[in-house]
Amino acid sequence: MTSLADTAALVAAEPGEEVEGINLLIPADYDIIWSLVVLLIIAVAFYKLVLPKFQAVLDERTEKIQGGLAKAENAQAEAAAALAEYQKQLAEGRAEAARIREEARAEGTAIIAELRAKASDDAARILENAQRQIEAERQQASVALRAEIGTLATELASRIVGESLADSARQSRVIDRFLDELESSTGEVPARAGRPGQEG
Amino acid sequence: MVRPCMVALAPRPRECALTTVATNQLLAATGEEGGGFHPPSIAEFFPASFLFEGTPFEMNRIILVRLVAAAVVVVLFVIAARRAQLVPGRGQNLAEMGLDFVRVNIAEETLGHNARRFLPMLTTIFFAVLFMNLTGVVPFLNIASTSLIGMPIVLALWVYVMYIGVGVRKFGVGGYLKNNLLPPGLPKPLYVLVTPIEALQVFLFRPATLALRLTANMIAGHLILVLCFGATHYFLFEAGGALKIASVFGLVAGLAFTLFEVLVAALQAYIFTLLSAVYLNMAVEEEH
Numbered sequence: 231m232t233s234l235a236d237t238a239a240l241v242a243a244e245p246g247e248e249v250e251g252i253n254l255l256i257p258a259d260y261d262i263i264w265s266l267v268v269l270l271i272i273a274v275a276f277y278k279l280v281l282p283k284f285q286a287v288l289d290e291r292t293e294k295i296q297g298g299l300a301k302a303e304n305a306q307a308e309a310a311a312a313l314a315e316y317q318k319q320l321a322e323g324r325a326e327a328a329r330i331r332e333e334a335r336a337e338g339t340a341i342i343a344e345l346r347a348k349a350s351d352d353a354a355r356i357l358e359n360a361q362r363q364i365e366a367e368r369q370q371a372s373v374a375l376r377a378e379i380g381t382l383a384t385e386l387a388s389r390i391v392g393e394s395l396a397d398s399a400r401q402s403r404v405i406d407r408f409l410d411e412l413e414s415s416t417g418e419v420p421a422r423a424g425r426p427g428q429e430g
Numbered sequence: 431m432v433r434p435c436m437v438a439l440a441p442r443p444r445e446c447a448l449t450t451v452a453t454n455q456l457l458a459a460t461g462e463e464g465g466g467f468h469p470p471s472i473a474e475f476f477p478a479s480f481l482f483e484g485t486p487f488e489m490n491r492i493i494l495v496r497l498v499a500a501a502v503v504v505v506l507f508v509i510a511a512r513r514a515q516l517v518p519g520r521g522q523n524l525a526e527m528g529l530d531f532v533r534v535n536i537a538e539e540t541l542g543h544n545a546r547r548f549l550p551m552l553t554t555i556f557f558a559v560l561f562m563n564l565t566g567v568v569p570f571l572n573i574a575s576t577s578l579i580g581m582p583i584v585l586a587l588w589v590y591v592m593y594i595g596v597g598v599r600k601f602g603v604g605g606y607l608k609n610n611l612l613p614p615g616l617p618k619p620l621y622v623l624v625t626p627i628e629a630l631q632v633f634l635f636r637p638a639t640l641a642l643r644l645t646a647n648m649i650a651g652h653l654i655l656v657l658c659f660g661a662t663h664y665f666l667f668e669a670g671g672a673l674k675i676a677s678v679f680g681l682v683a684g685l686a687f688t689l690f691e692v693l694v695a696a697l698q699a700y701i702f703t704l705l706s707a708v709y710l711n712m713a714v715e716e717e718h
Contacts, residue, residue, distance in 0.1 A: 249473045254579060254649060255642070260479075260488035261580025268500040269558060269584055275504040276554040283511035284529055291516055 379415065383408075467664040470656035475577060475649065495565050496575035503561040532556045532703065540707035541714075548710050551592065555585055556703040559644065563695030566651055567688050574695070577648035582641035582702075589706040590637040597713030606713070636709055640702060647698050651691045658684035 257265075386408060390401070481489035510525035518526060532553045537545035559576060566574030576582055597606040610632050611625045662680030665673055 249471075249476055251472055254472055254475060254645070257578070257580035257583050258488075259486045260482075260490075260493065261578050262584060263486050264489070264493045264496060265578075265581040265584040268496050268562075268581070269554075269588070271500050272504055272558045273550075273554045275508055276557070277550045280507040280511045281529075281550050281553060283514050284526065287514045287516065287518075294516060 383412070467668070468660050470653040470660065472649075472653075474573070474652070474656065492573055492575055492578050495571045495573055496562060496578075496581065498571065499561045499565045499575050500558070503557050507557070528557070529553060536700070536703050536707050540704065541711050544711065544714050548592075548707065551588070552703050552707055555589070555706055556699050559585065559702050560696060560699035563644075563648060563698055564692070566648060566655070566695060567691045572655075573652055574648035576644055576698075577652055579641065579645045582644040585644075585702070586637040586640040589640060589709060593636075593706075593709045593713040594632075596710065600714055610712070636705075640705060644698050644702055647694055651687075651694055654687050655684060655691065658687055 390404060390408075475492070477491040479488045479490040481487075507525060510522055513519070514522055514525075533545070533549055536556070537549050537552050541548060562575040562581060564574075565571040566577070594606070597609070600606075601609055611628045612621060613624065613628065616624060658680050662677045662684055665675075665677035665680055669676070
């Protein structure tokens with residue numbers, strides 16, 4: 231199609247002359263010139279513009295990726311540091327808590343001991359007070375009793391005296407018994423009667 | 431050096447194709463007068479010039495296609511670079527994928543720590559060759575702009591000057607020659623054989639094969655596509671009766687070869703760049 235026209239043109243240019251095959255391998259001067267021109271254009275474009283630009287983009291991309299990786303590494307390191315710090319604080323907190331608990335327990339024990347001491351003191355005091363009160367009441371009773379004995383003895387004597395002396399044996403028995411009783415009670419009474427006087 | 435050998439095997443079917451095309455052309459030479467079938471011909475690589483004719487700046491169709499390819503690659507990449515951002519969009523991803531392919535799979539894999547130094551050169555070569563190859567399958571352009579030998583020669587010369595230049599700068603003229611022409615570890619008499627071979631290799635075969643491999647592949651690809659679509663056209667419009675059905679085969683083959691040409695375009699760009707990297711590496715490496 232196009233080649234038809236080409237051949238026609240060729241035939242027109244060089245009538246009757248067949249192109250030698252060897253001409254395919256021998257460059258024409260214009261062929262060389264235009265090859266140089268074309269190559270120069272392409273080379274300049276690639277050397278001056280295309281390759282530097284793409285190289286710059288590639289470098290930038292590499293840098294970005296490396297920067298990103300470094301950043302990620304930093305972040306990881308920071309996170310690890312934070313975790314370590316947190317764990318340290320946690321351990322410290324735990325130790326602190328244990329210490330406080332221990333202190334509280336000791337304090338509690340001390341308080342309990344103190345309270346117990348105080349309570350036992352109180353109990354002792356109350357007991358003493360009670361004993362003292364009882365003693366006082368007993369003293370009082372004893373004094374009252376001694377006073378009453380006199381009365382009773384007088385009454386008894388009056389009764390004995392007032393009674394018939396028919397039975398002398400019984401009389402003597404009554405007297406003996408009374409004396410015994412009196413003796414046994416006086417044996418104690420003077421000893422006891424001495425104490426309130428001391429405490430006075 | 432395993433890779434280039436394998437690579438060297440690859441174009442062989444294409445060379446066969448080229449010869450087939452040549453015979454076709456012979457066969458068709460008689461048919462041209464009688465019928466409408468236009469066989470592919472090498473004359474297609476010498477279209478008439480339409481600008482500055484007779485000067486070194488003479489411009490023909492293929493040169494124009496070459497300029498278009500250059501404009502497209504420059505504009506695409508400059509736009510991608512202008513819009514390049516930290517977080518890439520879809521277009522930038524595509525551009526970066528291409529640039530990464532050259533950087534990682536070609537430059538760094540071959541040159542190691544020297545990769546960065548030669549990366550701009552290798553990238554320029556890869557994308558220049560790729561886009562100029564691809565014009566072979568672009569409708570209305572329809573010819574690979576590397577199929578004119580000038581472009582591959584200029585590229586190969588660039589690589590040639592570079593690898594000799596960096597080698598000499600690093601080791602001095604003597605050191606460079608010794609490194610390349612006297613491979614260590616051989617019995618002395620063998621150098622009589624090896625040194626001339628290595629000299630031819632370094633100073634002639636490497637640049638020559640770089641240029642020829644590329645241009646021959648592109649020429650063959652173009653001829654095959656012309657053959658397929660020319661046949662389709664002929665069978666459909668000019669052949670009679672049942673022969674019209676044959677146009678279907680032409681079309682299918684044309685489509686298949688178009689896809690194949692895309693593969694070849696990318697593959698040749700890769701091979702050219704990879705070999706350039708290998709040659710540069712041989713020049714700067716301490717020993718090989």
